[in-house]
Structures are given as C-alpha cells and as structure tokens.
Amino acid sequence: MPAACNFPALNVAQPESRQLANGLQVAMLSLPGTVKAALSVRVAAGSHDEPDDYPGLAHFLEHLLFLGSSGYAVEQSLMAFVQACGGQVNASTQARHTDYFCEVPADRLEEALVRLLDMLANPLLDEAAQLREREVVHAEFLARGRDPDTLVSVALGQALPAGHRFAAFQAGNRDTLAVEQAGFQQALQAFHQRFYQAGQLSLLVVGPQPLDELHALVQRHGAALPGRGRQQQSPAAALLPLRLQQLCMTLPGGAPSLQLAFALEWVPPEMDEALDFLQTWLRSEAPGGLLAGMREAGLCQGLQVRLVYRYADQAMLLLSCAGVDQAPASQAAVAAAVLSWLGFFASADRRGALHERYRTIQRCRLNSLPALALARHWQDCLAAGWNPADGLSGAGQTALAALLEQMQDARRQVRLFGGSGQMPDWPAAGFALQMQETPPVCAAPRTWAWRLPPANPFIAPAAGPVPALDIAARVRWLPAQAAGGQGVLYWRCCLAERVDVVLLQALLGVALRSLVADAAEVGVALHVVARDEGWQLSLHGPAALLPAVMQQALPVLLRPAPDAWPQGRREARQAAAQAQAEMPFRQLLKRLPELFAPPRRECAALTPQRLHECYRQARFDGLGMGIDTTEQLAIERLFHSVAALHSAEAPVMGPAGRYWQDAAIDCSDSALLLFCPLPAADAATEAAWRLLAQLCQGAFFQRLRSELQLGYAVFCGFRQVQAHRGILFAVQSPHASAEQVLGHIEAFLQAQGQRLAALDDRALARVADELRRQAQAGSPQELAERHWQAHLAGLSAQHEMDVLQALARLDRSQLLGAHRQLSEAQGGWRVLANAATPVSGWSSPS
Structure with missing residues (x-):
C-alpha cells in the first residue's frame, strides 16, 4: 500500500445559470487563479434537423461559420484569433445539436466571446468560399469513409426501423451539397435563421473573473443576439422493433x-x-x-x-x-x-x-x-x-x-x-x-466470479513502509506556481541499450493499467511512453497525491508482474494491427521521432531477465513543479541516492541536407510531414524561428486548406522532435501526391518572403509580444512541460528566459534571416511521408 497522503479537500465550483431577455441560456463558472478561459456554445439543431434534400447541410454550415463574419474578416476571425494567442478552437455537429468551443488566455476571454457570437449570428456565407469549403468537407468525407468508428455508426443505423434519421447520411460531400443551386442557398439561409438565434443557444463561460464580471460580459455581448424563441424540432421515429440484430x-x-x-x-x-x-x-x-x-x-x-x-x-x-x-x-x-x-x-x-x-x-x-x-x-x-x-x-x-x-x-x-x-x-x-x-449463435454455459471493485487505495490510503528502490536518481524541483494545489512530475528512464519499443509500451501499459485507473479516479493523470532508449513517465494532478502514486508506479515499472508479460505480447500485436486503421496523418505524427533515430538494428528479445539487466545500468532523471518540500522528500525516499539534475548534453545539430523517409503506409491519401530543424541552438535563432512559425501558421492553413483545398488535415507550427526544435509542416491530401504537397509547401515558403517584408513594424511587435505573453502566462503544466522539453533538448534552465528577451529585441532583419535559413534548409529538411523518396534532390536517411 502507498504511504499515507493528505487527500485534498474537494470544494467544487459550480456554474450559475441565467436566461437573458432574448432567450439565450447562459451558465458561468468562476475559477479564481486559472490562467485559461473557455467558451462553449450549444446550438439546439443538428444533422437530423436539416432538410432531407441536402444531407450534410448542418455539418457544412458548421464549417462555413469559421470563414468570416460581418464583424470580422477571416484573418481576424475566431479561429485566427485563437491560434494567434496559442489557444484551442473546434466544433462538432451531432444529431440534434452543434457545439462550438474554444480555450484562450484568461485576459482574452472577451475578445474571443465577441468573435464567437458574431460568427454564429452573422456569418458571411460567401458562395465562392462555400465552393472551396465543400472540397474540404469532401476530403473529410473520403477520410471518414475509412474510419472504423464512422463505419460502425453507419452500420448500426441500418439496424433501426426504416425511416429513422440515425441511418441517414449526415456528413455531406460534393454530391449532396449543391452550393450552385438557388434552392440549396435558400435552405442554408433558412436553417441558419431558424436555429442560430438566442432562443436555440446555450452559452457556458469558464474563467477566473468573478461571477458578476462574467455576467456583465455575457449580458453586454449576448443580449445583442436576435431571439426568435425556441424552435420545435421534429420527433424521432420509433427505435423498435429492430430490423437487424x-x-x-x-x-x-x-x-x-x-x-x-x-x-x-x-x-x-x-x-x-x-x-x-x-x-x-x-x-x-x-x-x-x-x-x-x-x-x-x-x-x-x-x-x-x-x-x-x-x-x-x-x-x-x-x-x-x-x-x-x-x-x-x-x-x-x-x-x-x-x-x-x-x-x-x-x-x-x-x-x-x-x-x-x-x-x-x-x-x-x-x-x-x-x-x-x-x-x-x-x-x-x-x-x-x-x-x-x-x-x-x-x-x-x-x-x-x-x-x-x-x-x-x-x-x-x-x-x-x-x-x-x-x-x-x-x-x-x-x-x-x-x-x-449472420445467424444467431448461443454461448456455451460459463460461470463467472464477478466482484464489485475494491476500495481505491488513493481515496483511503493506509500508512505503510516505503521500501527504497535500488536505483539512483537526478531530480530538479521547480518553484511551486499558484495552481490550486496541482503538481506536475516528469521522469525519464534511459536504458543502456535499445529494446523493442512496441513490446515495451504494451508491457508497461498492461503493468500500470489498474494503477492508471485508480489514479484517474482521484484526478491524477498518469502516462507512460516507451522509446527505443527507455521510457518517460508523466504525472499531473493534486500535488498531495503524487508521492503516493509514484510510490506505486515505480516498482511496477521496474518489475512488471509475471502475468503482464504474456498479456503485453498479445496487446503489442493488437496495437500494431490497430495502428494500420488510423489516418496516415496521425500515424506519421506518432512516428516523428524516427526522423532522428539511429538506423534500426535487431534487438535481443525483451524478457524479464533482460529488462532487469537493462535497469541495472539505467539512468533516472526527474523534474517536478508545484511539489512542496514534504512531498519532495517523500518522492526522494524512493531512491537510494538523489543528486541535482543539471542540463543534459546538447544534441549535435544535424547536417544541412534534405532527407526523405518512406513510412511505408498503404493508403490512397498522401500524407507528409516536413520538419525543419533550427540551424543553431542559440536563443536569438530560436526566437526568430518561433516568430516565423507564428506568422506562417494561419497563412499556411488559409493557403493550403482553404484556397488550394489540398485536404482537411493541414497544420504548421513550432515543435520539438526528440531533442531537436524547429518548424513542422503537416498535410494529408486525398488527391495530391506527396511530391505535389511538398511543392505546395515550397511555393508557400517562397511567397512568405515578400509578405514578411511588407509587414509593418507594429504588427511584428504585436506578434512577438503575444508570443512572450503566452510563454509567461501558461498554466503550471505548460510551464513544467517547457522546462522538461528544454532539458531533453540539452538546453540550460536559463534558455527560455533568453528566448523571451531575444523576442523583445527581435527586428525585421532577423525575421527575414530566419526565413532565408528555413527556405535554404540550413538546418536540414526532414520528410516523413507515405511515399517513396523522390528520384532527385533528396537522400534517404543512413
């Protein structure tokens, strides 16, 4: 059993609900101290409310709302705004409702709310933009046609009685979204006017602001929405009798x-x-x-x-x-x-x-x-x-x-x-x-010994001895942040030799399974990720509980139970099969570390004895934030010795060449990731590249997704892959080849030089200030993650501060210099794609 821990007091904040005069339902949740704010709007209308003649119209409208509104052109719209301030934004169309939601820094809540409400009430619905977006929806339709969850839902719809809308086609595609027809445009406008009004909306706001301030905010902007009362939605057809079972x-x-x-x-x-x-x-x-x-x-x-x-x-x-x-x-x-x-x-x-x-x-x-x-x-x-x-x-x-x-x-x-x-x-x-x-089959009789689950050891922990493990560790404790008692821990085990990473991941997942579930019940997220050279463990949750979770997790990782080995081997085979069903885009993202992995060689079979031998020569590094002195000592007592964690050795910068790796994924879509590492590891270079990535992010999405309609999976941003930092470009396309996708990326980069040179100094300063503000106002988990990634990259604890200072001094010449370094592949270009290496201009990794 774990050592006794102080179970945190559970004072749960709850939202306060009100209704505005126009019928808008509002719920406000005040969370003092949080650095993030969030908005969620539910429209009481979905795919089952759309006209039968135009399947997918509700989903299509969801897409169109992000393409600009009367108050904000697409460059200043909600999506562009949220991306610029480092937030999250998305939407989802269901059978009878559609959700729009976003997360932003707390001090940007009002700006996000204004844009969200304007896009809901006053979308442009430009017909030329509709034609372009229809191609994006069609690409999404093609990808979903290979998605197991989508196909299962479609199949289950066939089991319901004839006429039930669950069996209807709801995604929309090039054939069903008749944008060119006047009847379609009339139906689109009518659907929007009927349902996208205050009587059909419910808004939920989360932020650190007091309730009266949140209420004033939603009253100020929500009251302007048109209200036409609650609309009657058609009743669903009967569920029974089932046609198929x-x-x-x-x-x-x-x-x-x-x-x-x-x-x-x-x-x-x-x-x-x-x-x-x-x-x-x-x-x-x-x-x-x-x-x-x-x-x-x-x-x-x-x-x-x-x-x-x-x-x-x-x-x-x-x-x-x-x-x-x-x-x-x-x-x-x-x-x-x-x-x-x-x-x-x-x-x-x-x-x-x-x-x-x-x-x-x-x-x-x-x-x-x-x-x-x-x-x-x-x-x-x-x-x-x-x-x-x-x-x-x-x-x-x-x-x-x-x-x-x-x-x-x-x-x-x-x-x-x-x-x-x-x-x-x-x-x-x-x-x-x-x-x-298929015909029904009866099961053979079997007796089961079912039991209700035992008590969670972290809810009512019992005091007990904490045996020290026969391992040494290096750890760095960061000052606690005001985070409502939340803590973050990272641990990395570096093995002396490479192992079968798929089997190790499955083995550790099986071994930790019940512990992960128990920890999740008390709000502690526990994740383990296996690598060729070892594994990484992360924990986030109430700081008072982290020592108890660590005390159980480490022994399990070091010596998995005997029955975990055969189950781990079975699940390793299953994981390999399941990976093939994922979108190529997602498969490539998981395999990004392969870009910097040494050439693969045969590994000796992973056995309990071999794992034990690997651990005898392993190195254990840790980093924690939000952990008080008592909790730090409880964690350090797990090891026979503890030393301070200093900066890791900086990686050798890669050669300035162009390398293409074929991921050998069989799919009709083309998927390509282009990672461009920094040409140097100094703070000034990184600051210029971060600013360049931020300025390219929205433009890249607009050009390749909206204008060229290459596909719906389009992204670029500053990322760290293994120990290397740089800019990542990612595209999945149903019709362009991998080489054509790369050509579009190169053309985009070439065009950015002129655009960047034309930006005025105030615009550059605003973006640089926004990057600095994001870095300084992140959540404790985000701050801890940045420190941990810096350690993995071999950077000093001072590096992040140096980058922020460099951003404050950055000028246009440095930005254009970064663009030139990127375009000329001075740090190298590394491609991971589901296509063979081109005949010329690219090398295969050695």
Missing part, C-alpha cells in the same frame, strides 16, 4: 472487434447520470470486473463505452470489445459475459462505499479538468439536467435499474462483428458498407 462487417485495418449496441428509451430524465455511474464500473480495471474477467478468459483485450446516438427520449449505447476472435462461438461468449455482468451489477448491493466513491470520483474530476474540458463537461451535464458533483441521486438509482433492465432485454440488442474478412456490399446512404446479416 446480428451482423458482420468489413473494417479497414485494425484488430477484430465485437460491437454490442443497445437501443434504449431514455426515460426517466435521470438516465444520463445513471449511464455515467454505470460506465464508471463497466470500464473498471479492477480484478473481478467485466474487463478483467474477459481478459483472463482470453475473450477480448479492451472495452470502450460511448453513446453513438442521443436525442430526447432515445439513445444508442455502444460497447466496443477489441481483440475478439472471429469465431461465432467466441463472439457469443463475449456477449454472454457482458449480459452476465449486467445481471450481476443489477442485483449487487451497490449502496454505501461504491456510491460514496463515485461521488468522490466526480468531484475529483471536476477539480482536475482544464478549462475547455470543464466547459464541455458542464455543457453536457446542464443539458441533461444533472449535477455531477452530487454523485448518483436517489432518482438516478431508480433510472439505473431501468437502464440495466433495458440492456438485458434481447429485443434491444445488436451484435456487430468487425474484421478484415471480405463481406458483400451493403446498400447504405453516403458511406460504402461491406456487411451481411
């Missing part, structure tokens, strides 16, 4: 999986809190739980739970079981195990400890979520009418009994197996399906 489909790449879907009547209203309670224990990693039992029986390797459809009094709940054997008997055994556990949970005495634990989990979650995630979570909870801080209410317990009863009703169940086997074409709107109906 046993299906088998072809899924591109990935491991075989069994999808268990449940068509549910969503009454009483407390169903949402009941489902959240049920999901908590369905996903539990504890011995005796559903997932642990199915793994021990060799039936499946993973379980995910999600709502794929939700509106009014209807829902489709999906349990995705990964790594299921394709034999019908195995599929039947998985389904029977799930139903057996549901029956056990329905009859078990869950009162007392389990309910109180769930309440603690919810309160820890609300205390640990960042501003944007908190805004979105409260948006969902308020829409459903429940308060997660209260745990499971009495009415929620009644709803849970009804939910479990429905899930055990055979009339409501759909079994869908997805694998690589070739199935016949299935007629479906929009996305192409390969699927067929």
Whole structure:
C-alpha cells in the first residue's frame, strides 16, 4: 500500500445559470487563479434537423461559420484569433445539436466571446468560399469513409426501423451539397435563421473573473443576439422493433472487434447520470470486473463505452470489445459475459462505499479538468439536467435499474462483428458498407466470479513502509506556481541499450493499467511512453497525491508482474494491427521521432531477465513543479541516492541536407510531414524561428486548406522532435501526391518572403509580444512541460528566459534571416511521408 497522503479537500465550483431577455441560456463558472478561459456554445439543431434534400447541410454550415463574419474578416476571425494567442478552437455537429468551443488566455476571454457570437449570428456565407469549403468537407468525407468508428455508426443505423434519421447520411460531400443551386442557398439561409438565434443557444463561460464580471460580459455581448424563441424540432421515429440484430462487417485495418449496441428509451430524465455511474464500473480495471474477467478468459483485450446516438427520449449505447476472435462461438461468449455482468451489477448491493466513491470520483474530476474540458463537461451535464458533483441521486438509482433492465432485454440488442474478412456490399446512404446479416449463435454455459471493485487505495490510503528502490536518481524541483494545489512530475528512464519499443509500451501499459485507473479516479493523470532508449513517465494532478502514486508506479515499472508479460505480447500485436486503421496523418505524427533515430538494428528479445539487466545500468532523471518540500522528500525516499539534475548534453545539430523517409503506409491519401530543424541552438535563432512559425501558421492553413483545398488535415507550427526544435509542416491530401504537397509547401515558403517584408513594424511587435505573453502566462503544466522539453533538448534552465528577451529585441532583419535559413534548409529538411523518396534532390536517411 502507498504511504499515507493528505487527500485534498474537494470544494467544487459550480456554474450559475441565467436566461437573458432574448432567450439565450447562459451558465458561468468562476475559477479564481486559472490562467485559461473557455467558451462553449450549444446550438439546439443538428444533422437530423436539416432538410432531407441536402444531407450534410448542418455539418457544412458548421464549417462555413469559421470563414468570416460581418464583424470580422477571416484573418481576424475566431479561429485566427485563437491560434494567434496559442489557444484551442473546434466544433462538432451531432444529431440534434452543434457545439462550438474554444480555450484562450484568461485576459482574452472577451475578445474571443465577441468573435464567437458574431460568427454564429452573422456569418458571411460567401458562395465562392462555400465552393472551396465543400472540397474540404469532401476530403473529410473520403477520410471518414475509412474510419472504423464512422463505419460502425453507419452500420448500426441500418439496424433501426426504416425511416429513422440515425441511418441517414449526415456528413455531406460534393454530391449532396449543391452550393450552385438557388434552392440549396435558400435552405442554408433558412436553417441558419431558424436555429442560430438566442432562443436555440446555450452559452457556458469558464474563467477566473468573478461571477458578476462574467455576467456583465455575457449580458453586454449576448443580449445583442436576435431571439426568435425556441424552435420545435421534429420527433424521432420509433427505435423498435429492430430490423437487424446480428451482423458482420468489413473494417479497414485494425484488430477484430465485437460491437454490442443497445437501443434504449431514455426515460426517466435521470438516465444520463445513471449511464455515467454505470460506465464508471463497466470500464473498471479492477480484478473481478467485466474487463478483467474477459481478459483472463482470453475473450477480448479492451472495452470502450460511448453513446453513438442521443436525442430526447432515445439513445444508442455502444460497447466496443477489441481483440475478439472471429469465431461465432467466441463472439457469443463475449456477449454472454457482458449480459452476465449486467445481471450481476443489477442485483449487487451497490449502496454505501461504491456510491460514496463515485461521488468522490466526480468531484475529483471536476477539480482536475482544464478549462475547455470543464466547459464541455458542464455543457453536457446542464443539458441533461444533472449535477455531477452530487454523485448518483436517489432518482438516478431508480433510472439505473431501468437502464440495466433495458440492456438485458434481447429485443434491444445488436451484435456487430468487425474484421478484415471480405463481406458483400451493403446498400447504405453516403458511406460504402461491406456487411451481411449472420445467424444467431448461443454461448456455451460459463460461470463467472464477478466482484464489485475494491476500495481505491488513493481515496483511503493506509500508512505503510516505503521500501527504497535500488536505483539512483537526478531530480530538479521547480518553484511551486499558484495552481490550486496541482503538481506536475516528469521522469525519464534511459536504458543502456535499445529494446523493442512496441513490446515495451504494451508491457508497461498492461503493468500500470489498474494503477492508471485508480489514479484517474482521484484526478491524477498518469502516462507512460516507451522509446527505443527507455521510457518517460508523466504525472499531473493534486500535488498531495503524487508521492503516493509514484510510490506505486515505480516498482511496477521496474518489475512488471509475471502475468503482464504474456498479456503485453498479445496487446503489442493488437496495437500494431490497430495502428494500420488510423489516418496516415496521425500515424506519421506518432512516428516523428524516427526522423532522428539511429538506423534500426535487431534487438535481443525483451524478457524479464533482460529488462532487469537493462535497469541495472539505467539512468533516472526527474523534474517536478508545484511539489512542496514534504512531498519532495517523500518522492526522494524512493531512491537510494538523489543528486541535482543539471542540463543534459546538447544534441549535435544535424547536417544541412534534405532527407526523405518512406513510412511505408498503404493508403490512397498522401500524407507528409516536413520538419525543419533550427540551424543553431542559440536563443536569438530560436526566437526568430518561433516568430516565423507564428506568422506562417494561419497563412499556411488559409493557403493550403482553404484556397488550394489540398485536404482537411493541414497544420504548421513550432515543435520539438526528440531533442531537436524547429518548424513542422503537416498535410494529408486525398488527391495530391506527396511530391505535389511538398511543392505546395515550397511555393508557400517562397511567397512568405515578400509578405514578411511588407509587414509593418507594429504588427511584428504585436506578434512577438503575444508570443512572450503566452510563454509567461501558461498554466503550471505548460510551464513544467517547457522546462522538461528544454532539458531533453540539452538546453540550460536559463534558455527560455533568453528566448523571451531575444523576442523583445527581435527586428525585421532577423525575421527575414530566419526565413532565408528555413527556405535554404540550413538546418536540414526532414520528410516523413507515405511515399517513396523522390528520384532527385533528396537522400534517404543512413
């Protein structure tokens, strides 16, 4: 057991809700001390409210709103503004609602709110811009046609009664979005005018400002929205009887999986809190739980739970079981195990400890979520009418009994197996399906020893001895920041020799699985990432709990349990298969470190004995922020000796050449990452390149995505890859080759010289000041991450301050010099793509 820790007080801030005179629903959450602010707007209209003649219109409108409004041209719009101040912005169209959300520095909240409301109420909807954006939506449609989650949702729609909108095509593409037709334009305008008005909107604001200041802010800007009252949305068709209940489909790449879907009547209203309670224990990693039992029986390797459809009094709940054997008997055994556990949970005495634990989990979650995630979570909870801080209410317990009863009703169940086997074409709107109906198979009788999960060791920790590990460590403690008691820890284990990184990642993931789940329940995020040369562990959460989590995590990492080895090998094979199903763009991002990895050579088999030998010569480095002296001493007692962590050795700057690496990913889309390392590691060079990356970011997106319509995955920014810093360009295109994509990037860079030279000095100074402000006003986790990355790059603790000072002195000649260095590849250009090395101009890595 871990040493006793002081469990933090859980005083949960809750939003205050009001309604403005125009009908706008507003909720405000004041979080004093937070450095971030967030906005979430929900429009009570989605794809099921669009006209039947124009599938995808609601999703298309979501895209169009980011292309400028009457108050802000696209260069000053919400997306450009949020990107410029280092924030996040996105949107999502669902069946019956559409969400728009962003996170910005707290002092930029009002500027973001003004832009968000203006784009919702007054979008330009320029027809030429619509034609360009339709190509982006079409590229997204093509990519989603290979996405397993999308195809599973489409397949489940086929099981519902004819006419249900869940089966309709909702993404939109070049064929359904008839931009050139007057009827389409009229339908688009009518949809916007009907639903994008105050009576259909709910706004949630999170920030450090006092409630009266937040209310004044939303009153000042939200009251100007037009209000036309709440619009009646058409009722959904009946869920039952199901047309199909046993299906088998072809899924591109990935491991075989069994999808268990449940068509549910969503009454009483407390169903949402009941489902959240049920999901908590369905996903539990504890011995005796559903997932642990199915793994021990060799039936499946993973379980995910999600709502794929939700509106009014209807829902489709999906349990995705990964790594299921394709034999019908195995599929039947998985389904029977799930139903057996549901029956056990329905009859078990869950009162007392389990309910109180769930309440603690919810309160820890609300205390640990960042501003944007908190805004979105409260948006969902308020829409459903429940308060997660209260745990499971009495009415929620009644709803849970009804939910479990429905899930055990055979009339409501759909079994869908997805694998690589070739199935016949299935007629479906929009996305192409390969699927067929299969006969039902009964499972062989089996007795299960289900148990409720044991107590979480971090909620009620017991004092006990803390044995010192036979390892030495070097650590650096950074001064605590005002962060509401939050702390951050990074640890890196450097092995003396290379190992099989895929197996090591799976092994450590299996070994830590239950610990990660227990830590997450109390608000501690624990992640481990394996590398060829070792692994990195990161922890973020209440500082008072981090020593206890570390005390359990390190021994598990150093000596994984014997049963973790065979499970790790199985999951390593599954991970390799699942990676093939991901978008090429995402696969390449995960493989970026390969650009600087030494030539691969055969590794000796990873065994318990070999791992033990590797650890005997390993080096352990750590960095912490927000950890007080008592907590530091508790962590240091884990090691037999501790020394100060000094700056690592700076990496050797790479040769100034052009290197192309073929990732050998089989896909019809072209995906390309171009990483351009800094030509020198001094602060002045980095400052100029950071400014250059910031100035290129929005222009790159505008040129390659909006104007050239290369694809919807387009990005550029300043990044660190392994120990190397530089600018990363990333594009996935359904129609341009990798060489053509690279040509567009080169043409873009060439055009930037003239644009940068024409910028006035005040504009340059504003961008440089914004970069400095972002670096100084980051969250404690962001500050700790920057210090850690600087250490990995072999930079001094003073380097970040030197870069900020260099930004303050930076002039146009230095910026243009950085552009010249980038264009001439003075630090080298390194490409990772799913295409062979071009015949000339590029070298393969040696």
